[in-house]
Amino acid sequence: MPGTHLEPASVAQRVSQELFSGAVVALGPGLPCYLPDALPDTSGVWFIADSGALGSKGGEAHGSAVDAGENSASLLSGGSFTGVVDVAGILRGGHTDIAVLQPSQVAANGDFVHWTSEETAGLFAPGSAVDMAYGAATVIAVMPHQYPGGRSNIVSQCSLPVDGAGRVNIIITDVSVIKVTAAGLELVETAPGWTAEEIIAITDAPLTVSSDLKGMTFNVPTLEPTNKVYSSxxxxxxxxxxxxxxxxxxxxxxxxxxxxxxxxxxxxxxxxxxxxxxxxxxxxxxxxxxxxxxxxxxxxxxxxxxxxxxxxxxxxxxxxxxxxxxxxxxxxxxxxxxxxxxxxxxxxxxxxxxxxxxxxxxxxxxxxxxxxxxxxxxxxxxxxxxxxxxxxxxxxxxxxxxxxxxxxxxxxxxxxxxxxxxxxxxxxxxxxxxxxxxxxxxxxxxxxxxxxxxxxxxxxxxxxxx
Amino acid sequence: MESLADKERLPREIMAMRVAKELPDGSYVNLGIGIPTMVSSFVPEGRTVFYHSESGILNCGPLAEEGNEDIDLINAGGQYLEPVGGMSFFDSAEAFAMIRGGHVDVTVLGSHQVSATGDLANWMLPQRGVGNVGGAMDLATGASGVIVAMEHTDRNGEPKIVQECTFPLTGKGCVYLIVTDLAVIECDGQGLTLKEVAPGWTPEEVQQLTGAKLTISPDIREFEL
CATH class of the missing domain: 3.40.1080.10 (Glutaconate Coenzyme A-transferase)
Structure with missing residues (x-):
């Protein structure tokens, strides 16, 4: 019997280990919006929501800030509001270190499908996911490993139109961490109670197991704002x-x-x-x-x-x-x-x-x-x-x-x-x-x-x- | 006989006054350096005109009074402005999006030359080998219409209105009205129509100092202020 599926907050804690001090992080809607709450307010990480809030943080309502999921969000001290054109510029202009997205499918070659699902096939609503995926240096896909019916969200080839070709670098699901490499998908971590074999069994894409396979951990790194003040x-x-x-x-x-x-x-x-x-x-x-x-x-x-x-x-x-x-x-x-x-x-x-x-x-x-x-x-x-x-x-x-x-x-x-x-x-x-x-x-x-x-x-x- | 070169021409204030009459109520207007800058002093009473400047300000106030100069409040000519309610500041990209995007209704510019088809050449004198284009090309291309306010002839007495510009162009076919110290001339892109002449000047005299063929308007009149 495999272990349980991780709660979104635990997944966010694992995602936080991919961040670094001063990182600029674009958040798509859904599970990514849990990430700011995983970190202390003083982390100095810049979160970007496509609503136009910079330095926002999910949770209690504050003013008119909303995150990418249209949830009300609180703005951290030093946050600011900007227009959608400027947000797109921040994403596209290479100012974003990491994009955290919740695709509906990720393929073995890093292709991903964001908004389209089989239920909505034919409708195409990429939102800013495409800009985020192409602008960020690293793209992290955060998603449930399987559809509610048990079908795998990780596939050999996307069955729906892709929003980003070969853009995903890391997949963090509610049961595993998988790296997208030139040679295909590599399982690097499993959630508590899960074996590599159990993960392979619910994954609809070839998966190699890392020689350094580890258990997922949930400690949050200590991040500090970069010192930008110079003396002269x-x-x-x-x-x-x-x-x-x-x-x-x-x-x-x-x-x-x-x-x-x-x-x-x-x-x-x-x-x-x-x-x-x-x-x-x-x-x-x-x-x-x-x-x-x-x-x-x-x-x-x-x-x-x-x-x-x-x-x-x-x-x-x-x-x-x-x-x-x-x-x-x-x-x-x-x-x-x-x-x-x-x-x-x-x-x-x-x-x-x-x-x-x-x-x-x-x-x-x-x-x-x-x-x-x-x-x-x-x-x-x-x-x-x-x-x-x-x-x-x-x-x-x-x-x-x-x-x-x-x-x-x-x-x-x-x-x-x-x-x-x-x-x-x-x-x-x-x-x-x-x-x-x-x-x-x-x-x-x-x-x-x-x-x-x-x-x-x-x-x-x-x-x-x- | 008195030489045309010595004959009295209109002062710059009158040219500015004549241009001011052309600015529609409620319009957004960009004024270039020189005579154009003076236009704002002569807008007819009861008319509101909003001035835009490439320095990044909309709804510019009047020039600052002495002692009130602020280096953070200038127009594109580097003149200090008085702060007024309703002014707004923006960056250069936005200042030019306003121009290029056709949101500025009228631009008034000075010029070295204007051609029979409304080409504008005002940014570079070839003999200097280098020129300041500044915002002129954007203004020429983007504003819904360019009014040129300039002397009718250059300092050597040569016509500044020519069949074809010999100086590097700022924009093609962008000028719709020329106001000089001798005349008001309309450009429809095909040719030039003489609409008004300065007091004491005949259409023939104006034509003599013009390097392009002028069609004399059937309702030609004296400068109307």
């Missing part, structure tokens, strides 16, 4: 390598520009940087700023910049050239001019995992030359690709220790978009506060986009000494 700009940027691509925030003037981080980058002296930025430093030579304000020019003058991708690269007046224009005219830098809206959308796409998009902007112009052109519904479009950088320096007003950021006025501009489109995003703020001190509806950049936080020192001056 130099410390926060110390691993910027020569040749790095760097998103530099700001519109044109002194507002919304991370002056302190720019100085840090200059003092580090790292060369051959490629800047992606609205301007290539015009605040010092235009009406946007004042003559001695810090801008990108400090990097150009220090011979650190080999390329700029910008919409407004040079001074509005040819008689007052910027440092970048002079370097460009000397042949020391490359320049890619991109229309401002295209630049913003290329960054948004890069951050949201969209490879390219058709835009009417620039069609039939110099900036559209050499790009794939296409007529859609009688209108001319060109293909523009997503942009992504190695590092990003942004300027916020306040951040909490989880990296959630709020901005001031028009100093938001490129900051939130750029924050999504880099491997490492560093934010410079006036003040760091505790989670919960920034309102969930007020947070513009959720902390999962932010890796490092520095405070602009009170005695820091954004003006050069002259």
């Amino acid at each position: 700009a130099i410390e926060a940027l110390s691993d910027v390598l020569e040749g790095s691509i760097i998103n530099v925030d700001g519109f044109a003037g002194p507002g919304g520009m991370a002056h302190y981080l720019m100085v840090g980058l200059r003092d580090l002296g790292v060369k051959k940087l490629q800047l992606i930025s609205n301007t290539a430093g015009v605040a010092r030579v235009s009406a946007f700023g004042v003559p001695n304000i810090i801008d990108h020019s400090i990097l150009v003058e220090n011979n650190q910049v080999v390329k700029a991708t910008a919409s407004y690269p040079v001074s509005p007046s040819a008689s007052r050239p910027s440092a970048f224009e002079e370097a460009y005219n000397r042949g020391e830098t490359e320049l890619e001019v991109v229309p401002q809206g295209t630049l913003a959308e290329r960054l948004r796409s890069g951050g949201a995992g969209v490879a390219a998009f058709y835009t009417p902007t620039g069609a039939g112009t110099l900036l559209g030359e050499g790009k794939e052109a296409r007529i859609i519904d009688g209108k001319d479009y060109i293909l523009e690709t997503g942009l992504r950088a190695d590092f990003c320096i942004i300027r916020g007003y306040k951040a909490d220790t989880l990296g959630n950021v709020v901005y001031k006025g028009t100093s938001r501009n490129f900051n939130p978009v750029m924050a999504t489109a880099a491997e490492i995003t560093v934010v410079e703020v006036d003040e760091i506060v505790e989670p919960g001190q920034l309102g969930p509806e007020e947070i513009v950049t959720p902390g999962l986009f932010v890796n490092r936080i520095v405070v602009r020192p009170a005695d820091f001056s954004a003006y050069l000494e002259i």
Whole structure:
């Protein structure tokens, strides 16, 4: 007589062993929604629900938060609300470490069927499961091992249309843990009271038994939020390598520009940087700023910049050239001019995992030359690709220790978009506060986009000494 | 005979005033740098216009009073704004989704050249070898209509309204109205129609300073403010 089937809470405890500190975890509806309750509130794990809540936790009702299963959910301190488009971007843009889903079938090759079941065959409602499965680095399928009638949910080949081809990495059921490998399914753990033979008998797919077969355990790991607060700009940027691509925030003037981080980058002296930025430093030579304000020019003058991708690269007046224009005219830098809206959308796409998009902007112009052109519904479009950088320096007003950021006025501009489109995003703020001190509806950049936080020192001056 | 080059032309304020008349009540409007920026001062009383700026603000207030400048509250020209109720802030991707998505009704831009078919060339002077496109291409492509406000001739007296643009284009066929210091000219994508002339100017004189053929409107009149 086999053992009993595990309760959802026990399955969630086993799933929690797959998490790590700072993990970003997308939860599909059903059994995955038990996972947040398995962990203490202070774990620092980012749970994403496709309803638009970040940092949510199942259980008692709180405000208007719902999880992916439309259950009311409570928002953890430092959680925030966002729109469904942004959630899709978080999923698709590679910002998610783990997706936990409850498929109705998983096949031996990792294919899975999510919403469709034999009862609903013909109806196809993947929800965000597809985005989750394709965006996350690891996909965990959490499901009952069998249908209520006893038929296996794990099959040789899916009998229904698949929502994700070969996407599942680990299957955790109410009786076992199975790894999906290139060679097929491997049974690695069994629930208390179950033998490998008993699991094989109720599984409708070939199953090899691991030489290291273990019993399932239910201890919950101790996870802690990643420390994102750095003591100085130099410390926060110390691993910027020569040749790095760097998103530099700001519109044109002194507002919304991370002056302190720019100085840090200059003092580090790292060369051959490629800047992606609205301007290539015009605040010092235009009406946007004042003559001695810090801008990108400090990097150009220090011979650190080999390329700029910008919409407004040079001074509005040819008689007052910027440092970048002079370097460009000397042949020391490359320049890619991109229309401002295209630049913003290329960054948004890069951050949201969209490879390219058709835009009417620039069609039939110099900036559209050499790009794939296409007529859609009688209108001319060109293909523009997503942009992504190695590092990003942004300027916020306040951040909490989880990296959630709020901005001031028009100093938001490129900051939130750029924050999504880099491997490492560093934010410079006036003040760091505790989670919960920034309102969930007020947070513009959720902390999962932010890796490092520095405070602009009170005695820091954004003006050069002259 | 007085040379046309020396003949008095309209000041920028009058051009701005004339453009302001074109802005529909309740419309969302983006104003470019220069003469366009002045348009907001002349919107006829009783009309409400909502200004959009690429710096990430909708419902911009007036320019900030001296001493009230805030680096976190600017328009796309880098001018400081006064805070007003009902303004909202958004990021650059959203600012341009508004433009590209056709949610901004009218854009007023300056230009180096406009062609007979409404092509716009305002972002780059070839002799400089480098130019600032900024948001101009998005505005030219996305706004439901572009009004150009510019001087009729350049500083050398050469026409800025030409048969075909010789400078790099910003957008094709996007201009529907040109307001200069000499004339108001409609573009229907096929050709140009002279609708209004500055006081003291004849249609023939305006044509002499224009590099493209103008059809003279049957109801041609003096600048109407």
